[in-house]
Amino acid sequence: MGKITSFLQPEDQAANAAMLQRGHVIQAVENRDGLDAIRDLAAHAAARHLGVSPPNDPERFLNGIGEHVDATTLNDLRISVINALRSEDWFRPTYFSLAREALFKIVGNEIAMQRGVGLSVQLPNDDSSLLPVHADTWDGDSPYEVVVWVPLVDCFRTKAMYLLTPDKQTAHLKTMASNNSAETFFKSIEDDVEYISIDYGNVLIFRLDLPHGNRVNTETEARWSMNCRFKSVLTPFADKQLGEFFEPIIIRPATKVGMTYELPGGFGGAGQ
Ligand SMILES: O=C(O)CCC(=O)C(=O)O
Ligand SMILES: [Fe+2]
Structure with a gap:
């Protein structure tokens, strides 16, 4: 490499620009076979819950889940699918592998991961399981976290989630208190949010300090x-x-040494 003039490589600069200026990154998953295994398990678990035969085309089956459930039976199905995923010991390492290199660039290479991965299912034209506008930082998450969001079907328009763009964040948060409901706040930011189109096979990493949520899915397929x-x-x-919410999944040796180090007594200041 010889003499170089920047500490950052082009891919580090691209990660900075995407997260700071757009608030999110979309890229192809880094482990496509792993993603397919997750999706196939989700589809099989859903079929088992419904008592129907395992689907030949898992993506089509998931998109069309509204043929088998309605708003009253959806949550039981969702819970049985997420439990099936969580019970596999390969699930969390495989989930991490979908975006491992991207996370190294965005959050660093010593990483804590949420213990319980979440699952959302949004039936067409169903308003009973929506997430109103929020930032996760308003409810116990730190702004140092990011969300790795993985679609199991293609997501677009209202089948996708929306995110406020970072350049509009300050102005809208200033007027937030003057809104008396999440819905009026949403209306005030509606023109400045982006519905994040993302196809199956890709992963979205977004900033949870930016207001986001979802609306009634007016597409014909389930999200x-x-x-x-x-x-x-x-x-x-x-x-x-x-410990309770997060689990450390990668800690480097110098940090392990530092975390357990104790200064010996008897030399100089400390310990005397
Ligand atoms: O999936 C969505 O529509 C919203 C997700 C969300 O709020 C989150 O993952 O923090
Ligand atoms: Fe959120």
Whole structure:
């Protein structure tokens, strides 16, 4: 490499620009076979819950789940699918592998991962399981976290989630208190949010300090997506702590030495 003039490589600069200026990154998953295994398990678990035969085309089956459930039976199905995923010991390492290199660039390479990966299913024209506009930082998450959001079907328009763009954040948060409901606040930011189109096979990493949520899915297919928070082990935690909510998954040797180091007594200042 010889003499170089920047500490950052082009891919580090691209990660900075995407997260700071757009508030999110979309890229192809780094382990496509792993993603397919997750999706196939989700579809098989859903079929088992419904008592129907395993689908030949899992993506089509998930998109069309509204043929088998309605708003009253959806949550039981969702819980049985997420339990099936969580019970596999390969699930969390495989989930992490979908965005491992991207996370190294965005949060660092000593990483804590949320213990319980989340699953959302949004049936067409169903208003009973929506997430009103929020930032996760308003409810116990630290702004040092990011969300790794993985679609199991193609997501677009209202089948996708929306995110406020960072350049509009300050202005809208100033007027937030003058709104008396999440809905009026949403109306005030509606023109400045982006519905994040993302196809199956890709992963979205977004800033949870930016207001986001979803609206009634007016597409004809159901939305299926998973979400999980990641942060550096060494940045501040908010209410969601290491141990209960987060688990350290990668700690480097110098940090392990530092965390367990005790200054010996008898030399110089400390310990005397
Ligand atoms: O999936 C969505 O529509 C919203 C997800 C969300 O709020 C989150 O993962 O923090
Ligand atoms: Fe959120």
